[in-house]
Amino acid sequence: xxxxxxxxxxxxxxxxxxxxxxxxxxxxxxxxxxxxxxxxxxxxxxxxxxxxxxxxxxxxxxxxxxxxxxxxxxxxxxxxxxxxxxxxxxxxxxxxxxxxxxxxxxxxxxxx
Amino acid sequence: xxxxxxxxxxxxxxxxxxxxxxxxxxxxxxxxxxxxxxxxxxxxxxxxxxxxxxxxxxxxxxxxxxxxxxxxxxxxxxxxxxxxxxxxxxxxxxxxxxxxxxxxxxxxxxxxxx
Numbered sequence: 001x002x003x004x005x006x007x008x009x010x011x012x013x014x015x016x017x018x019x020x021x022x023x024x025x026x027x028x029x030x031x032x033x034x035x036x037x038x039x040x041x042x043x044x045x046x047x048x049x050x051x052x053x054x055x056x057x058x059x060x061x062x063x064x065x066x067x068x069x070x071x072x073x074x075x076x077x078x079x080x081x082x083x084x085x086x087x088x089x090x091x092x093x094x095x096x097x098x099x100x101x102x103x104x105x106x107x108x109x110x111x112x
Numbered sequence: 113x114x115x116x117x118x119x120x121x122x123x124x125x126x127x128x129x130x131x132x133x134x135x136x137x138x139x140x141x142x143x144x145x146x147x148x149x150x151x152x153x154x155x156x157x158x159x160x161x162x163x164x165x166x167x168x169x170x171x172x173x174x175x176x177x178x179x180x181x182x183x184x185x186x187x188x189x190x191x192x193x194x195x196x197x198x199x200x201x202x203x204x205x206x207x208x209x210x211x212x213x214x215x216x217x218x219x220x221x222x223x224x225x226x
Binding site for chain 2: 004009026032034041043044045046049051099100101102103104105106
């Protein structure tokens with residue numbers, strides 16, 4: 001069975017500082033990895049995905065993520081966080097079929 | 113395009129009542145799914161459909177039914193509501209069945225069962 005772990009329930013960062021949200025996964029076969037963001041009282045919005053190729057993936061709003069096969073990780077990063085980045089972030093993995101498995105989510109709070 | 117739409121936005125039910133959560137998409141997506149979101153548990157898949165007339169169970173299907181008579185619509189039915197079904201429900205869709213396609217989510221339905 002596939003699974004995703006987001007070890008931090010909340011990440012606090014000062015505006016302008018780098019932001020990292022951690023994600024590790026377990027899956028049989030090649031993983032397809034995704035990051036989604038959820039703003040209050042809204043549905044999830046797609047940020048970026050890793051399918052194959054370059055391990056560094058760039059996505060929306062200045063976010064990027066690095067795929068590390070040996071560590072089975074797919075950490076989300078942003079070089080300089082904004083207050084508007086405060087939201088709930090979900091990592092997700094797909095393998096066989098089209099069933100998407102989500103992590104428990106990490107709340108990001110960016111303080112001015 | 114409206115994307116993925118869900119109705120109602122909020123609903124309060126009494127234990128034992130039934131209801132249908134509506135979901136529609138106007139992107140001609142083949143794949144549609146229903147998730148529930150509970151605190152600290154991420155999103156869990158309830159049911160999904162890979163095309164009109166085809167549905168299958170996800171991770172937590174008990175107490176829910178779905179049907180897919182058209183490409184656009186994918187309603188979720190609660191047969192006899194229970195307090196354990198209090199949650200936020202999201203419908204999502206994506207192109208084809210390919211594992212690499214990202215999903216588009218609706219705004220959600222917040223359901224409370226008393």
